[in-house]
Amino acid sequence: MNAADLATDGGAGGDVLAVVDHRRGDLRDVSFELITAGSELAEALGGELHLAVVSGDVERFAEELDRPGVAAIHTVTDGEEFDHGVYQQAVEALDADLSPAAIVMPNSVNGLDYAPAVAEALDLPLVTDAVDFSYDGGLSVTREMYGSKVETTVDVAGDRFALTIRGGEWPAAEGTGDAAIEPFDLEIDEAALGARVQGFEEVGGGDVDISEAEVLVSVGRGIEEEENLDLVRDLADALGATLSSSRPIVDNGWLPKNRQVGQSGKVVTPKVYIAVGISGAVQHVAGMKGSETIVAINTDPNAPIFDIADYGIVGDLFDVVPELIEEFEG
Incomplete structure (x- = not known):
């Protein structure tokens, strides 16, 4: 405005x-x-x-x-x-x-x-x-x-x-x-x-704060299995990015709560937000729509995430992500 x-x-x-x-x-x-x-x-x-x-x-x-x-x-x-x-x-x-x-x-x-x-x-x-x-x-x-x-x-x-x-x-x-x-x-x-704050102690997730990250690689239910998270971690490492997720990943216990982006998680505004296997539910979008550049990877060309993405890749993340890792590491 x-x-x-x-x-x-x-x-x-x-x-x-x-x-x-x-x-x-x-x-x-x-x-x-x-x-x-x-x-x-x-x-x-x-x-x-x-x-x-x-x-x-x-x-x-x-x-x-x-x-x-x-x-x-x-x-x-x-x-x-x-x-x-x-x-x-x-x-x-x-x-x-x-x-x-x-x-x-x-x-x-x-x-x-x-x-x-x-x-x-x-x-x-x-x-x-x-x-x-x-x-x-x-x-x-x-x-x-x-x-x-x-x-x-x-x-x-x-x-x-x-x-x-x-x-x-x-x-x-x-x-x-x-x-x-x-x-x-x-x-x-x-x-x-009545009370005084005596100190500050991080709980559940150490010192990682996704709301301060400049580049986020965020993973959704499209990852299918917990062991497949390593693939997305490798992409985050190749980019020097921070790993985050949508709510289903946290609900499954695969990542801690402090990694969740969305209305019931954290609002983030990174320079680059890469959504991997995230459909784009309104609750998730509410937490990341302020990102400067949004890149979406999803097999469904009609996924809502593409409505707000600056760049979209329609394809299987298990094919796309390894190619991205190879490109960035090279």
């Missing part, structure tokens, strides 16, 4: 506060997508975009987030990893200081943890999992339902609101800006926290 598609007449002007996401010392891709979405909304509202960076290496994060369209980046120094109570207090304090018309958060595990609490505390209407929005004197948010088979539009009443955006739906902001980086002095109310 382009900012020009958002009508600015008739709305109450106001700033936008977008809360970025990070984990294990790195900003998540959705943080840069938040800048794009937040900039569009701020332009429609006639205000400015402010970013909130809470916890972690806030100074480095702020420098990385300085993009055109960002007026100011507010940093809150407290801890290294996400902590529900800290985020809630930080966002509420920033809201009191900035009085934004909108608070935009990621529709991630972290974002969905604190967003409802913030909306409740500030008495704001909250719309989650936005894939698009428009503004014409009032906010209309597009969401998807029934495994992305149906689009719905939610009209939001009031001049102030909160929403979470789905990763992969907006392009990542690029370029270098001149935002003011402003440390925000916040004294956390420890008594109100």
